[in-house]
Amino acid sequence: MKDTSVQTQLQALREQFMTRLQDDCAAMRELLDQIERAEPDSDRQTLVLGELQQRLHRLAGTAGTFGFTELGDQARLAEHRLDARLSQASSGCAELQDVLSTVRQLIADPPLSSSQPASTPAVTSAVSPHSPPFSILLMEPNAELAEDVQRQLAPFGFTVERAPVSAFLTGPDPGSALPALLFVNLDALLAETDGAEPDTSQWAGSSLLVYSASDEFDQRLLAARMGVEGYFTQPLDIPRAIGFLVRVLDSRQEPEPRILLVEDDELLAQHFSKVLQQAGMEVHWEDDPQAIIETVAEFQPDLVLLDLHMPQVAGDEVAAVLRQYEMLTTLPIMYISAETDQQRQAAAMRRGADDFLTKPVSDDTLIMSIMARVERAREMRTLISRDGMTGLLKHSSFLEAGAVELERSRRQGYSCVVVMLDIDHFKRVNDTWGHATGDTVIRAMATLLRQRLRQTDLIGRYGGEEFAALLADCALADAVELLEAVRQRFADIDFNTESGDAFRCTLSIGLTQADPDRKETIGALIDRADQALYDAKRAGRNRRNQR
Ligand SMILES: Nc1nc2c(ncn2[C@@H]2O[C@H](COP(=O)(O)OP(=O)(O)OP(=O)(O)O)[C@@H](O)[C@H]2O)c(=O)[nH]1
Structure with missing residues (x-):
């Protein structure tokens, strides 16, 4: 079922586009007058022709998105003819006059009546309807x-x-x-x-x-x-x-895809945001390309959707800057631009992007292209950063993600709890029931942690049968309650062996609180939680301890 409030909002954006079009047409009319008044082939005339070309370029990209396909097509045609005229040093005056009069006609009577309403996304939710238990x-x-x-x-x-x-x-x-x-x-x-x-x-x-x-x-x-x-x-x-x-x-339980949209045209940005939000994505709009690094660090996007032609900094330059950061190597970057020249598209792609969508792009194509990229990137990231047996973060990835999370907690002033967990007498499990059964116990521990902790918490397989967790924005008392439930639940699991026997295991837990005002490293916090865990082991195991 379509979300009527979103449809109404998209329609309102379309109406705003029509209002803005009147101003755009007036501005282009003024530019046409200036071109005619300027000395033929003078620097002044070339400058104003360039401005007119940019306006036509923007119109070509936006009109189709709001459903005015014919207007977009005609603007693109005129833009290409002007582009050809500008890239040659000089050419026939008659040709230029012809383009200019075409533009004059276009803006005098923009083809709006034959337009289709902007397409509405068929995919209304990227979020799975299933809820655990699966x-x-x-x-x-x-x-x-x-x-x-x-x-x-x-x-x-x-x-x-x-x-x-x-x-x-x-x-x-x-x-x-x-x-x-x-x-x-x-x-x-x-x-x-x-x-x-x-x-x-x-x-x-x-x-x-x-x-x-x-x-x-x-x-x-x-x-x-x-x-x-x-x-x-x-x-x-x-x-x-x-x-x-x-x-x-x-x-299926992954959080909604986070899309960072870098687009200087506010109306287009609003349109794309609404369409993507309706499809279950979280969108952050950034209109200042120079703020991109801070925004990426803060918002942690799954994908960056970049306009190519922006006034201060071009989209491909932004892509090149992002790729200078090693940790952003796998972040998908997708251009969305009215640029149709294949050579320019290829040159922009070489600066580190993954895809190129040419405006106007239908809402469905936009959603599907983004979802395909995000899913693939998430799969790759999982393979790189997660332990194959449990699906939890690998040791090094846990430390990396933990450092980022601690930094964020300091900026935002909330406290975190760091936890170490270790299965008791695990060597005996292996020795008695075999390594494969031991693996099952490790997996069960991992699954239990995933089921009990929040999506935003970090969980890592720190060593063989040792686990680490960072509970973000969590008070110590809440962490204690949660981990006590994990300890008890784990002790209740019946493990069945191939020979028909059953056994149970227990767990020891050490935890410590990270104070946002003290600049402790993730390593120091893990050491402290580990000491608390060691105390729990020494005190008899199957218990929780904190420092
Ligand atoms: N099945 C299995 N065993 C593993 C894995 N990684 C480590 N181990 C085993 O886990 C056992 C860990 O034993 P220890 O560190 O001595 O501790 P423990 O027996 O758990 O005893 P306490 O921690 O003192 O309660 C070793 O026998 C390792 O071989 C794994 O991936 N699968």
């Missing part, structure tokens, strides 16, 4: 394998239902909620369809993960055409599959 529907004909997968998923807090493979073709039960994720034996499914590509449309909205005995290209191609998010070969490496599955489900 449900997984498993379609595996082999009961033993199915039970094994179910058993290994149990400590992660996911609901795992089973269904026959034929249920894939009949679709979800009417009235029942769509599972967050389908985990399907592809070979068994293709046996049901005699090898034909199964129709997945009834499961749209569920993530699809498949496994197969085949690693052939044709089989993988068929899976790609079905839109699967993960493909595993058999025999199934269950811990690896579970790690992937947890990542897919986690990605």
